[in-house]
Amino acid sequence: MQKYSKQTRLLLAVDCIIFGFDGETLKLLLIKRGFQPEKNNWSLMGGFVQPDESLDQASNRILKQLTGLEGVYLEQLHTFGNPLRDPIERTISVAYFALVDIHKYEKQISADYHAEWFSLKRAPKIIFDQQEMVELAKQRIRYKAALHPILFELLPGKFTLPQLQNLYECVFNTTIDKRNFSKRVLATGLLIKLNEKDKAGSKRGAYYYQLNMQNYYAKFQAFMNFIPNPDSIGL
Amino acid sequence: MQKYSKQTRLLLAVDCIIFGFDGETLKLLLIKRGFQPEKNNWSLMGGFVQPDESLDQASNRILKQLTGLEGVYLEQLHTFGNPLRDPIERTISVAYFALVDIHKYEKQISADYHAEWFSLKRAPKIIFDQQEMVELAKQRIRYKAALHPILFELLPGKFTLPQLQNLYECVFNTTIDKRNFSKRVLATGLLIKLNEKDKAGSKRGAYYYQLNMQNYYAKFQAFMNFIPNPDSIGL
DNA sequence: GCAAAAGTGTTCGTAATACACCCATGC
DNA sequence: GCATGGGTGTATTACGAACACTTTTGC
Missing domain, CATH: 1.10.10.10 (Winged helix-like DNA-binding domain superfamily/Winged helix DNA-binding domain)
Incomplete structure (x- = not known):
C-alpha cells in the first residue's frame, strides 16, 4: 500500500531532563551541544529519533550515548511541538525525565562525556524551550513524589x-x-x-x-x- | 541557516480520546475512519499535524473538524511512537483526552459528523494501537479524578x-x-x-x-x- | 565535657468511616 | 397509602500534626 501522500513529515527529537541529588541540592545534568545552532551552549541531553526505534528506545539510547547512563528511571514527560521552538527547522520534541543516583556516575560522566551537574538554582541558560521542559519536569516530580516513592x-x-x-x-x-x-x-x-x-x-x-x-x-x-x-x- | 540534513522526518498525528457521561455509563466517541488503511473502521478522532500549528492547536482543530466540539477540556496524554504502529508508514501520535458534556452535543455529533458514542465496555475494536491509548486515558482520568475535580x-x-x-x-x-x-x-x-x-x-x-x-x-x-x-x- | 546530629513517644485535633431514619411526591 | 429515590446527623476510629528530651561520640 502507498504512503500517506501530501502530509508533511517533521523532525522528531527526544530531550532528557536528568535529575540527581548530591545530598545537598537537586541537580540537573547538562551537556554542551555539539552542533549548530547553539553549538557549545548548554543543553539537555537530546537527539533525533531514528527511523527504526521507539520513543522509549530513543531516549534510552541518547541517555547512554551522551552520559553512559543505563537502566535508570526514565519516564515520558510531555511532547513539545511549538512550530517555532527550533529556529532552524520545525522539530517536535518528546521530553523524558530521568532520576539517577548521582554518585554512581559522577566521575564517569564528567570525564568521559563533558556533561556537568548543575544545582537547579544555579544552572545556566539552556537552549530553545528547554527551560520550560525543566520547569514541567520539576513540577511532575514533585507531584509524583508527593504520592509515590x-x-x-x-x-x-x-x-x-x-x-x-x-x-x-x-x-x-x-x-x-x-x-x-x-x-x-x-x-x-x-x-x-x-x-x-x-x-x-x-x-x-x-x-x-x-x-x-x-x-x-x-x-x-x-x-x-x-x-x-x-x-x-x-x- | 541550513536545515538538519541527514535526519529522517516522520509523520506526526494527533489522536483524541473523547469521554462523555450519559448518566449511566462512561462513553467514548468514535468515528468511521475516512481514508485508507482501515477505511470505514472505527477510530479515535485523529489527524495529521500541519506545518504551522502547535500540538494543542492541532488537537483542538481535529476535535472541531470531526465533531464540532469546541472549548472542551482537552489535555495531552502521552505520545505513542512505536515504529510499526501504523502499517502504511511510521507515524508518531500525540494522544489527547477530552471530557465533554455529552448532552450538549449529542444530536449534533451524530447528525452532522457520523460520530457515535459507545459505552466503554461495549465499544467496537478500534484501529492500530488505539485501544492502548484508551486504556491509558482511562487510567489517567481515574488518577486525576481521585485528586482533582x-x-x-x-x-x-x-x-x-x-x-x-x-x-x-x-x-x-x-x-x-x-x-x-x-x-x-x-x-x-x-x-x-x-x-x-x-x-x-x-x-x-x-x-x-x-x-x-x-x-x-x-x-x-x-x-x-x-x-x-x-x-x-x-x- | 561539650557540641552536633541521631533517635525515639505521647497527646491532641481533625477527618474519614460506618451506619439508619425521615421526607416528599407521583401514582 | 405506598413505593421510590432524596436528604440528613452522630458516634467511633484512625491518622496526621505538634512537640522535647536522651543518646552517642569525636574533638
Whole structure:
C-alpha cells in the first residue's frame, strides 16, 4: 500500500531532563551541544529519533550515548511541538525525565562525556524551550513524589533516614519534623534497616537502610503520603 | 541557516480520546475512519499535524473538524511512537483526552459528523494501537479524578448530587455512601445549591447544583479526596 | 565535657468511616 | 397509602500534626 501522500513529515527529537541529588541540592545534568545552532551552549541531553526505534528506545539510547547512563528511571514527560521552538527547522520534541543516583556516575560522566551537574538554582541558560521542559519536569516530580516513592531512585542502594529526609525537604522546599517523617516512612514497610551506620554525617552515625524491593514494586502505584500538607506546597 | 540534513522526518498525528457521561455509563466517541488503511473502521478522532500549528492547536482543530466540539477540556496524554504502529508508514501520535458534556452535543455529533458514542465496555475494536491509548486515558482520568475535580467537565452546568455520585461510582467502579459523599463534596466549597429541582430522576426531585467557578479554578490543582480509599481502587 | 546530629513517644485535633431514619411526591 | 429515590446527623476510629528530651561520640 502507498504512503500517506501530501502530509508533511517533521523532525522528531527526544530531550532528557536528568535529575540527581548530591545530598545537598537537586541537580540537573547538562551537556554542551555539539552542533549548530547553539553549538557549545548548554543543553539537555537530546537527539533525533531514528527511523527504526521507539520513543522509549530513543531516549534510552541518547541517555547512554551522551552520559553512559543505563537502566535508570526514565519516564515520558510531555511532547513539545511549538512550530517555532527550533529556529532552524520545525522539530517536535518528546521530553523524558530521568532520576539517577548521582554518585554512581559522577566521575564517569564528567570525564568521559563533558556533561556537568548543575544545582537547579544555579544552572545556566539552556537552549530553545528547554527551560520550560525543566520547569514541567520539576513540577511532575514533585507531584509524583508527593504520592509515590520515586525519590528513592535518586539515592544510592544504602542510605540513611536523615539523607532521605533531606532529599524530601529539598524537593519540596520545606522542613519536615523528623519524628513524624521517620514514622511515616517506616510505616510504609518499604525500608529495611541495616546493621551498619554511616559515620560521615555525624559522630554518632546514622543507620543505613535499603529498599525492600518486593514491597517497593508492589506499592509503587499506591497512594502514600510522604510529605505533610501536600496542599500547602506548590504542586 | 541550513536545515538538519541527514535526519529522517516522520509523520506526526494527533489522536483524541473523547469521554462523555450519559448518566449511566462512561462513553467514548468514535468515528468511521475516512481514508485508507482501515477505511470505514472505527477510530479515535485523529489527524495529521500541519506545518504551522502547535500540538494543542492541532488537537483542538481535529476535535472541531470531526465533531464540532469546541472549548472542551482537552489535555495531552502521552505520545505513542512505536515504529510499526501504523502499517502504511511510521507515524508518531500525540494522544489527547477530552471530557465533554455529552448532552450538549449529542444530536449534533451524530447528525452532522457520523460520530457515535459507545459505552466503554461495549465499544467496537478500534484501529492500530488505539485501544492502548484508551486504556491509558482511562487510567489517567481515574488518577486525576481521585485528586482533582475534573469529572465536573462531564456534567452539564446544572447537576444533582445523585448524578455526581453516580458518575464517581461509575468511573471508579465502586459504590459510595451517599451521606459521606455529599459531606465530602460540599465541604470543598465547589458547589452552589440552586433553588430548583430535577424531577426527572425521582418523584421528590433532587436539588440542582452548579459549580462555583471561582473556587473551582482556585482549587483545581489542590489535592482533594473525592473517593474513599483511593488505594483500594485500581489506580 | 561539650557540641552536633541521631533517635525515639505521647497527646491532641481533625477527618474519614460506618451506619439508619425521615421526607416528599407521583401514582 | 405506598413505593421510590432524596436528604440528613452522630458516634467511633484512625491518622496526621505538634512537640522535647536522651543518646552517642569525636574533638
